[in-house]
Structures are given as structure tokens and as C-alpha cells.
Amino acid sequence: MTPALLARLLSGEGAALLASLPPYDEAAAFSLADRLRTEGFDPDLVAAALTQSRLRARGERKFGEAARSMLFTVDGLEQATRQQVGRLHARRLSDSGSRRVFDLGCGVGADARAFAEVGLRVAAVDADEVTSAVADFNLRSWPHATAVHDLAENVSVPTGLGARDVAVWMDPARRTPGVSDIQGRTRRTFRLDQLAPSWDLVRELCAGAAAAGVKLSPSFAHAQIPPGTQAQWTSYDGEVVECVLWWNDAAWDPGRSAVVISGQFAHEVLERDAEGANPEPARLDRLHGYLYEADRAVIRAGLSGALVRRVDGAELDTGVGIVTSPRDVIVPWAKKYAVTDAIPFNIKALRSWVRDHRIGHLTIKKKGASVDPAQLRRQLRPRGDNDATILVTRVNGAQAVLMLMPVR
Ligand SMILES: C[S@@+](CC[C@H](N)C(=O)[O-])C[C@H]1O[C@@H](n2cnc3c(N)ncnc32)[C@H](O)[C@@H]1O
Numbered sequence: 001m002t003p004a005l006l007a008r009l010l011s012g013e014g015a016a017l018l019a020s021l022p023p024y025d026e027a028a029a030f031s032l033a034d035r036l037r038t039e040g041f042d043p044d045l046v047a048a049a050l051t052q053s054r055l056r057a058r059g060e061r062k063f064g065e066a067a068r069s070m071l072f073t074v075d076g077l078e079q080a081t082r083q084q085v086g087r088l089h090a091r092r093l094s095d096s097g098s099r100r101v102f103d104l105g106c107g108v109g110a111d112a113r114a115f116a117e118v119g120l121r122v123a124a125v126d127a128d129e130v131t132s133a134v135a136d137f138n139l140r141s142w143p144h145a146t147a148v149h150d151l152a153e154n155v156s157v158p159t160g161l162g163a164r165d166v167a168v169w170m171d172p173a174r175r176t177p178g179v180s181d182i183q184g185r186t187r188r189t190f191r192l193d194q195l196a197p198s199w200d201l202v203r204e205l206c207a208g209a210a211a212a213g214v215k216l217s218p219s220f221a222h223a224q225i226p227p228g229t230q231a232q233w234t235s236y237d238g239e240v241v242e243c244v245l246w247w248n249d250a251a252w253d254p255g256r257s258a259v260v261i262s263g264q265f266a267h268e269v270l271e272r273d274a275e276g277a278n279p280e281p282a283r284l285d286r287l288h289g290y291l292y293e294a295d296r297a298v299i300r301a302g303l304s305g306a307l308v309r310r311v312d313g314a315e316l317d318t319g320v321g322i323v324t325s326p327r328d329v330i331v332p333w334a335k336k337y338a339v340t341d342a343i344p345f346n347i348k349a350l351r352s353w354v355r356d357h358r359i360g361h362l363t364i365k366k367k368g369a370s371v372d373p374a375q376l377r378r379q380l381r382p383r384g385d386n387d388a389t390i391l392v393t394r395v396n397g398a399q400a401v402l403m404l405m406p407v408r
Helices: 003-010 012-020 026-038 043-069 074-079 083-095 110-117 129-138 199-208 296-300 304-311 347-356 373-380
Strands: 100-104 121-126 145-149 166-170 175-180 186-188 211-216 230-236 239-248 255-262 265-270 290-294 322-325 334-344 359-367 386-395 398-407
Touching (some): 003 012, 003 043, 012 043, 043 074, 043 083, 083 211, 083 239, 100 110, 110 121, 110 129, 110 145, 121 129, 199 211, 199 239, 230 296, 290 304, 290 398, 304 322, 334 347, 347 359, 359 373
Parallel strands (some): 166 211, 230 255
Antiparallel strands (some): 290 334
16 A cells, blocks of 8 residues: 555545445455445555455454554554553553653554553654554554654664653564565564664664663574563463563563463563472373473473472473473463373374273374374374373473373
């Protein structure tokens, strides 16, 4: 979409057209476009309005009902922080004493909206003209928040004693401009030297601000964490969605940490929670009781030790994130299973187990093991009335299979 077309979409005729569209239905989109063109609407305007309608429907996954009154670009929606996660960013900056935030590379303004919602004054910029206009539209409910078309490089962020309440937020683009997939989304990059704005600028601006946060890929390497910052891996519904580096007043617990969002709750795991964890790995002949599987954000943060400590157990293998313990403990950021059996990985023995227990419905999980679950299922030939869940993993360096029952 061009800036001119966006302006038309937001003006009288375009805005009325967008507001008149029914809830998006992929199957009816083609005939609807046809009808609108026949009624005399300009084809470009019809295409732009229908694209917004489609993106709003898709955006509900991230923003719920609010998406129905937002605008998006294809890339902007893809890269936008989901509402619940943005609200955590906003609370963090606000609780760090910030009252103003410079959002440098604001995309369609998802984080900026969350900042505005908690009362922060927001000055947002984006290098892309249409994207910045879309962000400004998405901020229209908050007079203390604006987005303009500019480069982060051109913004002079106040620093020093007079700027104790000024925060910087950055969510650099991790896309390779000019390389698009079939849906028009630009290709992702995982390299720090391909961030836009650059990694150098990010570090300079964040280090100089009273409080700052920068959202990076969940694959961010532990070795790259700048001294004194807090690296926080966040998962939403079991998927690790980001690693945010918090700087200065926003780095409450420097080092590695994880935030696990499940439902309305967010649970934080810190490096100190893992200190002094039992380093002894588990033994296959002593697997009994319960098995705890740490959330992926905790594993990415390298904090499985926190689970070992919490359940007073032993990790199956270093870094695998699965811990055995005879104790029945509630851990909101781990899944819990009862272990009913554990054997070394051996197809013949496993096939006998499946046959003897008349397992017809078999769930195969794997963690840290090199097996193909589909192929293993064919080899095991499950037949019978019973259900079972097995985990193929490593126990103290050797492949093993654990028979599990989920526990609430
Ligand atoms: C990942 S998106 C931001 C998403 C945003 N946090 C949200 O939740 O909607 C990154 C944005 O940075 C912008 N950008 C890239 N380089 C920039 C630069 N040098 N200055 C300002 N913006 C830039 C891109 O146009 C893109 O919209």
C-alpha cells in the first residue's frame, strides 16, 4: 500500500467502505470485491479495504477484539508484539520509574499502544512511511502518544539527570528487505549484524537511557548478553516468542531469566532460582514418581536448574529441561507426569511393551533424542484399546524411553 492509498482509505469514502465491510470470510472475498467494483468503488481502494479486513481478522489472535479497529500491514502484523506481552513490557518500564518512552522502530504500534495504555507518554518513529502512519492511526485513542515517519538514527533521546523518567524501547526489524515469501512477508534473519536499526545503535541508545528494553529473537545467544543487562526469554502458550534485554533501571535482576505466560498469569524464573541446584544427573534404575518438563522459555534461558531445585530432583540429562523427582510439587511453569515405567531405548523391547499393554493410541514425545516419531510409531505397530504416552529422551547420556501419565 502506498501512503496516498492509505490516506484515501482513512478519508471519507475509504473509511466508510472499510466500516461497511462484513466480518471477513475468505470464501466470499472474491465476489465481495467484484460487487464493490461493480458498485463503482475504485479497485485499488477495494483491494486495500479488503486487505485490512483480512488482516484485522488475523490480528484477533494477537489483539482480540481491539484488532477490529486497528490497521495493519502484512509485515507489521507478523512482527507486532501480542497484546498481553506488550502489556508486560509497558508495566516493566512504568514500574522502573519511566513516564516517557521513545519507541524507535515502532512497527504498527503494538508495543506503543501498550505503553500509552499504562499512561506513558509515547514518541514513536518508524523508518517506513506507511507503517508509521498506521501506528499513528493505532494510537489515536491516546493524545499523549504519536508516531511519526523518521529514522531512529535521527532521534535525539534526552539523557542525563533531567531525563530520569525517559525510557527507550526498541524492537529492531529482523527481516531481510527485498526478500519476500509468497504471502508478501519479508524473510526473517537471525543475525545480530542484520538488525535494523543496527545492533551498535541499539546498544548505544539503550545503555544511555535511564531505562530501556530491546526485543530480540528467542535464539539470542547467552554469550551476547551485555554486562549488567537482564535477558528475559518469554513464552506465550508454550511458544518462546522473544528475548528482551532490559537495561539500567529496567534490569531488575541482571543475568538470564524467563517469563512464562499461561492464561492470565505470568510466572518469572530468575538465575538465582537455579543457584545450588543438584548437579547429579538422573539414573534410569532410579526413575520413579514424577517427571517435570520445564517450559521452553526456561530451557532457552538455561535455567533448568530452577526446576531441579524447585522439585528437589535430578535432571534426566544436562540441559534437557526434564527433571525427575519422587515429590509431587505444583510448578506453574512446568508440565507434570507420573512415570509408570522406564527402559533403555530398544525397538524390540518397546514393541513388546506396546503389545503386552494392548496400546492402540500412542502419543510419542521426544526431547534430546534422535528419533523420528512417525517412523517409530510404524515400527511399534500399536493395536488395542488402551492409550499411552511415551517420551524418548536421554537419561545420563543414553537414549531411554519413559512411559508417562499426565498429572494435573
Ligand atoms: C519488529 S518491527 C516493530 C514492531 C513493534 N514493536 C510492534 O509491536 O508493533 C520493527 C520496525 O522497525 C522499523 N525500522 C527498521 N529500521 C529502522 C530505523 N533505522 N529507524 C526506525 N525504524 C526502523 C521497521 O520499519 C519495522 O517496522
